[in-house]
Amino acid sequence: MKCATVTIIGRPSAGKSTLVNTICEAKVSITARTPQTTRNAIKGIYTDSRGQLVFTDTPGYHTSDKQFNKRLQDVALSALEDSDIILYVIDASRQPGEEEEAIAGLLSKITKTPVICGINKADILTEIQKETATSFLQKQLPASPVLTFSAQEDTGIDELLITLFSHAPESEPLYPEETFTDQPLEFRIAEIIREKAIRLSREELPHSIFVEVSDLEYNEEESKVWVRAFINVERESQKGMVVGKGGDNIKKIRKESFKDIKKIFPDLQLTIDLRVKTQEKWRQDSGLLDKLLT
């Protein structure tokens, strides 16, 4: 059997979360049109007769030196050093630019861990865009194989898995076969709510939101489960944007979250108590950042 930990790196919105979801066929990470929505190193686990691949979905790599982005960068770098394989995903519909060069430059310095390059969004790329991206990657990372696929359309993914397994070391699986994520339940629930809150709120909000599941109670006799969660915003003024007029928006967030959380508890009667709270400057609170990023 083979088993490898695979760290996915790439610019924000390259499609890293979509790729993990497609491979693992489960909603383990969150996707949204807003860049940099993935704050944690989330694992998706894929197992078949060849062995097991454990994916770490790194946050978007940023060159900014602000504390928040710096922390994201630290997470990406520490995850890279620990893995068996690095999968570098690029969205070739955008020009490479400074950020892409920074990532490629960083990866070119890695000698011990194999780097596999993936050109994503093949479904919307022109031949010229594919060629430009391929030659960029061949120049920057001449030792790395380059594959083209569409995470969204699920094309080229089988070839990607073949390449990943060919670089995976011989080893016993790290997780039981049926596992697709090792995230604690509270975290999965918080991620579902955060995704809905981001999708349903105005553009300027996303980075100011984090979700905390404060209570998760089961009543086995009555087949009931009760969830209390807080959507935390940074400023009092943002609270209204999440809650919406007459509570309209928060109701929508709860309704949409309910559908996905219900899938986790199909046989239980689910109640969600969702509230909005202001926690000023949470992004500058390093204690809280530690909690969220580990």
Ligand SMILES: Nc1nc2c(ncn2[C@@H]2O[C@H](COP(=O)(O)OP(=O)(O)OP(=O)(O)O)[C@@H](O)[C@H]2O)c(=O)[nH]1
């Ligand atoms: N056309 C097309 N769109 C894609 C594909 N893969 C991802 N997308 C879209 O690209 C956007 C970003 O995808 P994500 O998976 O959230 O990207 P990410 O790299 O995880 O982003 P961060 O978490 O911000 O680092 C979403 O709107 C996806 O639907 C693809 O293969 N084709």
